Amino acid sequence: MIRQRTLNRAIHCGGIGLHSGKKIDLTLHPAADDSGIVFVRSDVGVEIPARSEFVTDTRLCTTIGRDGVTVSTVEHLLSALAGLGVDNARIEVSGAEVPIMDGSAAPFVFLIQCAGVREQQQPKKVMRIMRKVSVEDGDKRCSLMPAKGFRISYLLDYDHPLLNNRYVSIDFSRQAYTREVSRARTFGFLHEVEALQKMGLALGGSLENAIGLDAYRVVNEGGLRYRDECVRHKILDTLGDLSLAGMPIVGAFDGVRTGHACNHRLVSRLLSQPESWKVETLARAPEEAATADGLAPRLAGG
Numbered sequence: 298m299i300r301q302r303t304l305n306r307a308i309h310c311g312g313i314g315l316h317s318g319k320k321i322d323l324t325l326h327p328a329a330d331d332s333g334i335v336f337v338r339s340d341v342g343v344e345i346p347a348r349s350e351f352v353t354d355t356r357l358c359t360t361i362g363r364d365g366v367t368v369s370t371v372e373h374l375l376s377a378l379a380g381l382g383v384d385n386a387r388i389e390v391s392g393a394e395v396p397i398m399d400g401s402a403a404p405f406v407f408l409i410q411c412a413g414v415r416e417q418q419q420p421k422k423v424m425r426i427m428r429k430v431s432v433e434d435g436d437k438r439c440s441l442m443p444a445k446g447f448r449i450s451y452l453l454d455y456d457h458p459l460l461n462n463r464y465v466s467i468d469f470s471r472q473a474y475t476r477e478v479s480r481a482r483t484f485g486f487l488h489e490v491e492a493l494q495k496m497g498l499a500l501g502g503s504l505e506n507a508i509g510l511d512a513y514r515v516v517n518e519g520g521l522r523y524r525d526e527c528v529r530h531k532i533l534d535t536l537g538d539l540s541l542a543g544m545p546i547v548g549a550f551d552g553v554r555t556g557h558a559c560n561h562r563l564v565s566r567l568l569s570q571p572e573s574w575k576v577e578t579l580a581r582a583p584e585e586a587a588t589a590d591g592l593a594p595r596l597a598g599g
């Protein structure tokens with residue numbers, strides 16, 4: 298039986314918020330079986346479960362909220378938790394967004410690995426896709442289909458030399474999240490970042506926490522971390538957004554130009570169609586586990 302997982306101990310870091318540009322404290326705590334991932338705004342004492350029904354905004358990033366209190370940019374941290382197979386954790390943030398760190402999930406992976414991951418008592422629950430569910434919005438579309446393991450395939454296709462017709466497919470039962478996905482940074486066009494900053498948004502955005510693109514190329518001095526880093530970041534985001542279903546998915550995700558808004562509509566549609574999925578525990582089929590489960594013994598061993 299594959300069991301649920303949480304952190305071994307609490308761990309803390311600080312960083313700046315992408316939108317506010319302000320310093321934010323982040324502490325990850327272990328949490329009880331079946332409690333899921335829950336964000337806590339420590340400055341106002343409000344708890345917000347990381348589930349689809351609490352999503353309040355999907356422009357620029359994914360925001361969850363409750364009673365008018367929100368936490369933005371949850372997707373990279375959620376991606377790291379899902380990628381390392383963490384089912385239960387309590388996430389304290391001192392402000393309205395998760396720190397952006399370097400724009401990827403790698404700093405969160407490092408944090409979780411430093412805390413360690415341990416098995417709990419209850420079996421891990423997964424959501425097995427039984428019937429195709431899809432969403433279309435203009436030229437964006439995404440779907441979830443039945444499959445043996447868990448796969449995310451993504452086609453990025455914008456009118457830019459680095460973003461045209463770029464396709465990557467990651468099979469998480471065979472490819473490691475940490476190595477293949479977690480280090481991919483978010484990306485943005487310089488002219489768009491300047492426009493956002495004039496509106497008082499993305500104040501913390503810089504080449505320290507994003508890939509900056511002009512009309513032709515990457516402007517960061519160090520270049521890219523993966524040849525197709527932008528598509529891999531889309532896969533990283535997608536994993537975080539899908540985790541808002543409340544449990545790991547067993548199925549195949551296909552996305553074309555999709556982003557947080559489309560992904561959120563897909564998860565909402567999935568949850569509203571109970572005939573499209575069933576909840577299972579994984580008795581003895583680790584190759585079908587919905588995340589990089591093979592990683593856990595290494596993590597537990599430090």
Ligand SMILES: [Zn+2]
Pocket residue numbers: 372373483530534
């Ligand atoms: Zn992102």
